[in-house]
Amino acid sequence: MACLLILSLELLAVFLLPPMLGLAPNVSDLEAGFWAPPSAEHPLGTDDVGRDLLARLLSGGQVSLLIGLSSAAISVAVGVPLGLLAGYRRGAWEFWIMRLADIFQTFPSIVLVLCLVTLTGASVLNLVLVLGLLGWTGIARLVYGNTLAVRDREYVVAARALGARTGTILRRNVLPNVISPVWCSIPLRAGRAILSESSLSFLGFGIRAPQASWGSMIQYASNLTVLTGRPWVWLPPGLCIILTVLCLAGIGDGLRDALDPRYYAGRVAR
Amino acid sequence: MRRLIALLMAAVLALGLTACGGEEETAEQVTVRYGLSNAWDSLMPYNSPSGSNYTRIICDKIYDRLAYVHADGTLDPRGAKSWESTEDGLAVVFHLDEKAAFHDGTPVTAQHWADTIALITNPDCPALGRGTFSVLAGTDSNGCAVEGEQLGAEAVDEHTLKLTFKSPTTPEDFLLDKNRELYVLPTHLLTDTAPAQIMDLDLWDAPVGSGPCKFVEELPGSQLVLEVNQNYQLGSPDFDQLVITVMDKSNLLSSLIAGDLDYYAFGGNVSVEDAETARAAGLEVVEGEVPNTFYELMLNCETIPSAQVRRAIDLALDKEALCLQSTRGLGEPTATDVTPGTEYTCALTWSRDVEGARRLLEQGGYDGQTYTLACTSNRSGLAALMQQELAEVDMNVTIETVDSAALFSGMADGKYDMAIASHTPGALPLWFTESRLSESNNIFHITDLEPYTYYIDQIKAASGWETRQVLLDKLQELLADERPFIPLWFGRTLHVQSPTVDHIDYPSSSFSNENIWAWRMKAA
Numbered sequence: 001m002a003c004l005l006i007l008s009l010e011l012l013a014v015f016l017l018p019p020m021l022g023l024a025p026n027v028s029d030l031e032a033g034f035w036a037p038p039s040a041e042h043p044l045g046t047d048d049v050g051r052d053l054l055a056r057l058l059s060g061g062q063v064s065l066l067i068g069l070s071s072a073a074i075s076v077a078v079g080v081p082l083g084l085l086a087g088y089r090r091g092a093w094e095f096w097i098m099r100l101a102d103i104f105q106t107f108p109s110i111v112l113v114l115c116l117v118t119l120t121g122a123s124v125l126n127l128v129l130v131l132g133l134l135g136w137t138g139i140a141r142l143v144y145g146n147t148l149a150v151r152d153r154e155y156v157v158a159a160r161a162l163g164a165r166t167g168t169i170l171r172r173n174v175l176p177n178v179i180s181p182v183w184c185s186i187p188l189r190a191g192r193a194i195l196s197e198s199s200l201s202f203l204g205f206g207i208r209a210p211q212a213s214w215g216s217m218i219q220y221a222s223n224l225t226v227l228t229g230r231p232w233v234w235l236p237p238g239l240c241i242i243l244t245v246l247c248l249a250g251i252g253d254g255l256r257d258a259l260d261p262r263y264y265a266g267r268v269a270r
Numbered sequence: 271m272r273r274l275i276a277l278l279m280a281a282v283l284a285l286g287l288t289a290c291g292g293e294e295e296t297a298e299q300v301t302v303r304y305g306l307s308n309a310w311d312s313l314m315p316y317n318s319p320s321g322s323n324y325t326r327i328i329c330d331k332i333y334d335r336l337a338y339v340h341a342d343g344t345l346d347p348r349g350a351k352s353w354e355s356t357e358d359g360l361a362v363v364f365h366l367d368e369k370a371a372f373h374d375g376t377p378v379t380a381q382h383w384a385d386t387i388a389l390i391t392n393p394d395c396p397a398l399g400r401g402t403f404s405v406l407a408g409t410d411s412n413g414c415a416v417e418g419e420q421l422g423a424e425a426v427d428e429h430t431l432k433l434t435f436k437s438p439t440t441p442e443d444f445l446l447d448k449n450r451e452l453y454v455l456p457t458h459l460l461t462d463t464a465p466a467q468i469m470d471l472d473l474w475d476a477p478v479g480s481g482p483c484k485f486v487e488e489l490p491g492s493q494l495v496l497e498v499n500q501n502y503q504l505g506s507p508d509f510d511q512l513v514i515t516v517m518d519k520s521n522l523l524s525s526l527i528a529g530d531l532d533y534y535a536f537g538g539n540v541s542v543e544d545a546e547t548a549r550a551a552g553l554e555v556v557e558g559e560v561p562n563t564f565y566e567l568m569l570n571c572e573t574i575p576s577a578q579v580r581r582a583i584d585l586a587l588d589k590e591a592l593c594l595q596s597t598r599g600l601g602e603p604t605a606t607d608v609t610p611g612t613e614y615t616c617a618l619t620w621s622r623d624v625e626g627a628r629r630l631l632e633q634g635g636y637d638g639q640t641y642t643l644a645c646t647s648n649r650s651g652l653a654a655l656m657q658q659e660l661a662e663v664d665m666n667v668t669i670e671t672v673d674s675a676a677l678f679s680g681m682a683d684g685k686y687d688m689a690i691a692s693h694t695p696g697a698l699p700l701w702f703t704e705s706r707l708s709e710s711n712n713i714f715h716i717t718d719l720e721p722y723t724y725y726i727d728q729i730k731a732a733s734g735w736e737t738r739q740v741l742l743d744k745l746q747e748l749l750a751d752e753r754p755f756i757p758l759w760f761g762r763t764l765h766v767q768s769p770t771v772d773h774i775d776y777p778s779s780s781f782s783n784e785n786i787w788a789w790r791m792k793a794a
């Protein structure tokens with residue numbers, strides 16, 4: 001609950017505060033100077049171009065959260081149907097989908113993402129698509145395993161015997177019984193996407209300048225002087241990433257507790 | 271029995287330790303650890319696809335050049351002891367050092383230099399960067415020898431080399447411009463190889479040169495071990511080995527502070543911010559005295575065809591702020607590519623005029639088109655500042671962050687509308703314009719190069735300083751009117767001094783040469 005509350009506050013802050021406070025993340029304040037330390041005018045100081053770091057932290061939060069949540073949604077949108085088909089249809093469907101998942105998982109994900117981002121160009125949309133489309137395998141495996149467990153249950157057999165179409169069976173009988181672990185994995189997937197975006201931005205393959213993201217803000221720490229002498233530059237985005245990922249992991253745990261009857265029953269029995 | 275075994279083991283251990291100590295004493299070698307932020311792409315100087323300074327600084331160690339160029343443009347002897355022009359000014363005679371020898375002991379003669387030039391200009395030889403020789407008589411504009419014509423490289427006697435040029439050229443002009451790309455090869459080892467097969471030789475995997483260092487071993491792309499050439503004609507340093515390691519640029523200073531490096535190229539360059547860190551770590555930082563970087567905004571005259579729009583971009587940029595952001599006060603904004611502090615000057619000045627820029631944009635018919643500004647990732651802040659300044663005159667710009675090679679190839683292909691680039695400035699009046707305003711390297715995509723090449727040819731042919739200066743002024747006025755590129759500023763560099771090695775000529779590394787023969791280890 002606390003995690004949900006913190007994440008909600010964070011979402012409200014990054015999306016509402018910039019317009020409310022009139023913060024401009026891409027405008028330099030040359031009077032304040034480059035790398036200005038925190039002051040009343042710039043509570044988190046300014047960056048190498050004289051841009052307000054608070055404004056960029058909030059604007060970067062929008063990008064990071066957008067990438068995290070959207071790519072998780074894409075992973076689910078691709079992974080759930082493929083997992084359902086592989087688990088329910090089996091045969092050639094199972095072979096090709098699961099081998100495809102194997103191939104995707106064989107490549108070191110960060111290298112694959114780097115290659116794809118280099119090919120497609122760095123932009124928020126491309127990052128969302130690349131991270132989302134490469135993250136389907138975990139979800140598909142999860143759904144596939146659970147579908148295998150329910151495909152021969154009585155209610156599924158009964159629906160088949162009554163002549164229901166595959167799509168209807170999958171939608172009405174199988175999906176509701178396999179989806180709860182997916183809900184739990186979405187926040188974790190979003191957290192992982194935020195970390196991936198941060199890694200890519202840290203390596204210089206993230207979003208396009210002058211847009212900010214938490215990862216691109218941490219990139220300043222690759223400079224020894226900034227790392228050792230200007231903690232106000234990289235500490236806030238670093239803390240935001242940690243807090244967000246922890247909250248998303250907490251929400252995932254909470255959803256598992258709420259949606260998985262076996263886990264809940266086990267806890268009650270103990 | 272147990273006591274006996276224990277005694278035996280102790281004896282073996284003691285012997286082993288003694289042996290270790292002895293070995294350390296006999297094999298003690300003084301090694302200088304040298305950091306480089308990018309790898310060389312070839313150990314054959316005329317086969318470097320990038321032609322980058324990283325390859326040049328490596329080849330500078332293995333192969334010999336005619337002269338040593340200081341950062342202020344002065345010259346010292348190296349492969350050649352002295353030089354002079356012929357009376358007609360069309361040739362330069364180099365008197366070579368008789369003590370110079372290849373690492374296999376063969377003396378370096380004028381014939382080696384002449385044969386090297388003959389080989390590289392041979393159209394059958396797949397040499398890269400032969401454009402360097404296009405100034406010599408008997409070559410075409412690409413530096414290939416023209417059949418039936420006498421090549422302008424001749425061994426007058428064993429130690430006298432005569433280079434003949436297409437137009438009058440002083441030895442200083444030639445060396446300042448070309449010395450970094452002119453190396454002598456061990457042509458006595460190439461006699462049995464056809465020019466077409468030269469680059470395939472195993473020799474380039476373990477090259478034999480006549481430079482101050484000998485090749486020992488290489489881990490391609492990551493490490494090069496060189497041994498000091500004790501017989502180098504200018505002397506040798508008091509260490510034995512030079513180990514050059516490639517590491518990320520951001521790790522160079524921290525490695526120097528940590529004691530993992532003794533020096534890093536080029537010249538221990540450091541930013542103003544990092545200089546504070548270096549000083550705090552007890553390292554000395556010295557400011558360079560002559561400009562060693564020139565920043566420009568390259569423009570694509572095909573996609574920005576109106577000179578008025580290009581001039582508007584120039585007026586819209588706050589060069590003072592851009593220079594301050596990049597150099598933190600170690601630079602001077604400029605309106606020209608003529609290097610300050612040299613014998614040539616330019617009276618043009620710059621000023622920011624937002625209203626004037628708007629007017630010019632209107633006159634130039636700017637229709638709100640979005641231009642692509644390419645830059646390397648370390649200059650994305652600079653690009654963002656430019657983007658803001660251009661937005662003030664309602665010009666739309668998107669930033670594309672690419673690596674250096676993609677930036678230049680993208681500009682050459684016409685993919686980008688503008689790009690930020692920096693160069694090592696030279697003392698010659700045409701150090702920047704001659705190579706860029708030519709048919710072979712029309713990187714600004716100028717439709718009609720003739721007005722530029724007219725002045726360039728005139729300047730090259732002019733004999734006196736005054737005539738050259740007058741013509742240079744005219745060329746600069748033409749550039750100011752047409753603005754195919756925008757000169758931004760000249761910057762100076764801070765050099766972190768090596769904590770362990772003395773007598774390093776830090777600033778001169780910007781000319782891709784280092785006086786390694788003079789380096790001395792500091793007393794512990």
